[in-house]
Amino acid sequence: MLDSSLLATVAMVVREGSFERAARALHLTPSAVSQRIRLIEERVGTVLVVRGQPCTATEAGARLCRHADTVALLEDGLRRDLPALAADDASGTYATLRIAVNADSLGTWFVAAIADFAKDHNPLIDLQVDDQDKTSDWLRRGHVLAAVTSLATPVQGCRSRKLGLLRYCATASPAFVRRWFSRGVSAEALALAPSLVFDRNDRLQEQWVKRLLRRDLALPVHRLPSTQAFVDASLAGIGWGLNPLALVQAHLQSGRLVELVPERRLDVPLYWQQARIPLPELDALWRSVSKVAQQALHH
Amino acid sequence: MLDSSLLATVAMVVREGSFERAARALHLTPSAVSQRIRLIEERVGTVLVVRGQPCTATEAGARLCRHADTVALLEDGLRRDLPALAADDASGTYATLRIAVNADSLGTWFVAAIADFAKDHNPLIDLQVDDQDKTSDWLRRGHVLAAVTSLATPVQGCRSRKLGLLRYCATASPAFVRRWFSRGVSAEALALAPSLVFDRNDRLQEQWVKRLLRRDLALPVHRLPSTQAFVDASLAGIGWGLNPLALVQAHLQSGRLVELVPERRLDVPLYWQQARIPLPELDALWRSVSKVAQQALHH
Incomplete structure (x- = not known):
């Protein structure tokens, strides 16, 4: 398996946009962060982070970040099942669900869905906002785990469900x-x-x-x-x-x-497309999204 | 002077994002649009439009688009002074003011400023939304004529005025x-x-x-x-x-x-930075922006 500390470092640099800020979040020095990034880039054999202001992920880097998010979400489940493990990690790091949503859904009904989800679940929500005809691209490129989209046809590796109008x-x-x-x-x-x-x-x-x-x-x-x-x-x-x-x-x-x-x-018409990865937290988000869409959208 | 029909074609392709849509707006065939773009790119000696979905401007193309916008705005003034010229052009094409604004200004006071301006002025408003620390970059790259920004220091070629807090x-x-x-x-x-x-x-x-x-x-x-x-x-x-x-x-x-x-x-603190180009329409927008900011922001 990939070294989890290297994986987490790439994800944090991309999330925070700079080596300095990632270092602070991970309680490391910036040069340690820089060294880790070089290590995993050598291991993977390609550039993962475009150094800039802010630092951004290459296509390969984005794929790796989604993998890191998914592992973090799976570990969330593991912690619930193995409470001794949870006690080990009191640092308050949460897993993140990266979702693409169209602006008008965010402006009307989607916040209520997040609120319903956040009542009983820890993962943080990281929203990418784009046109309803473009949110499926974020899913296709592997940058998000699910998307609210006008596209009915399932994106490869995803499941599509109708939300409403x-x-x-x-x-x-x-x-x-x-x-x-x-x-x-x-x-x-x-x-x-x-x-x-x-x-x-x-x-x-x-x-x-x-x-x-x-x-x-x-x-x-x-x-x-x-x-x-x-x-x-x-x-x-x-x-x-x-x-x-x-x-x-x-x-x-x-x-x-x-x-x-x-x-x-x-x-x-809007659809919920979700990566076919067995993630209980993502299924829980789908339940909240479905419940709110049932009331807020036309059918 | 640059051929104005070539200039307008570049601006329309970038605005509409495709050759087909620009052709429709200009009442031309797509192949005529394509030919014009090639012509002006040969003339300028560099690529102006990145062919894609959507088509986007290169740095040089963006500079040319701002020039086209500015000429269109100056012609608006000319038409008011020479009414016979106005009759010549009943096609309803309006000049466009491209402005960068931070999201929270747009969400609070900036729409009232546009409304005040639009009461008595024709130009259309094309907003780029970005962080208050980033809107000055749009101005620096020449993509917009003015920006609401947290940057007090004038961008090169621009004038900076304090709006409020x-x-x-x-x-x-x-x-x-x-x-x-x-x-x-x-x-x-x-x-x-x-x-x-x-x-x-x-x-x-x-x-x-x-x-x-x-x-x-x-x-x-x-x-x-x-x-x-x-x-x-x-x-x-x-x-x-x-x-x-x-x-x-x-x-x-x-x-x-x-x-x-x-x-x-x-x-x-927010500032209004505006390109130092003698454009009465831009000055009129500044007056509306200043009036609304005076009431809506803290001082």
Whole structure:
């Protein structure tokens, strides 16, 4: 087996982003950390850590970090079964579950799932946020153990389960609609009215327009990569955009936001994909995720 | 002067992330776009666009995109002064202001600044979100025209103005404090109690601990890269973390959140750094930013 102290050192350097900070966390000197990294790189025969600010993992390094996370999680289980072992380690090091999630899930229902999990389980959660069409890439590259994704087809080595539908509606402030859409939501109006997009991966606004007009249209866009800022910008009349219904329902009821076309919503199916590794902690997280998604998503 | 249609094509490919999507936005065929990119790359003598999914700009390409943005902004001014020219271009293409901002500013006061600006100005806003210690890098690399940053020293070619202080307080749910800090906020307790961090660049929690204990301490961390999720996670009792006072004030008053150490806050000074280019639209954005920061930040 790989020397566990070398493995833990690589994982800590990547987690902390520098040799100095990893050294502090591991109660070592920076030169000891540096020596360990060189040792395991020689052993594995490839560069694992890109020295920089911050230090990052190479593809091989990331694969090794996932392995280190998995071993740490398995040891968590072992400690529960062998209490004498637990007493041996009072340093308070926790295992980490690395998960990829889309921003709008994190902005609506996913925190409740983590909270449900964290009530009874120790592992720390390390979230990578990306577009729902991109979170599966994090899983494919082995950087995370599970992902909330729009991809139904199982990633190699993973199991895919349906979570439900995240429902979006195209909203804007009443003043914005009066200014830009007084003659209806036409191609001409949409080509001029500023829209909101999250980032370059966000195609929701375009998809919504394509379904409405049955053709592609280039939209003028403000880019605001934040779920809550998206709602705030809609309320402030900066643009129109697709917001999760859960975040704007109260504003629609109070009339601070209106739907561009009433009841024309966009449902994004979401899946939970999880590495096929027997990890009780990951299964426990799935139970919490499934329970919360059952209530929070549409079905 | 550089051929403006070539310049606009590079900017559109980088903005849209693909030749096909740029072609649609420019009403060209993808092969015409491809040909234009090759032409300008030969002219400039270097690769400008990294072909991929999405297509991204090289350093030289990013510099050229900022130039294209600046020219488009200057033309906006020209159109206002020469109305006959404006009539010539009814295609609804707007200039874009690329700005870097820290997530917590976007989550608290920055949307109000954009709204104030957008009331009377056409340019679209394209936000890059990064840590307050990193946004100046976007400016230095020439990817943005202005940045909200913790860096006071002017970036080369830029002007720096003080915005005010973003005030943070270390908060957690009352149940979390009872569970982890019943014997006080000691080094031993902090080494075991899960903390929240935004991402690897987020050192606020550590800074707060260092000021409290007068020494460095490695903290167990959940990573949640979202300002609002950070507040939600604090409320749900997942961990303790530094939240902007503006986002948690109501929760502190209602008792849903408590401060770990009463009144021990952390103030992060923020600056507006702006490229020294005579752009009336950028000056107008500065006026909106300054006005909102005056009210929303501490001084």
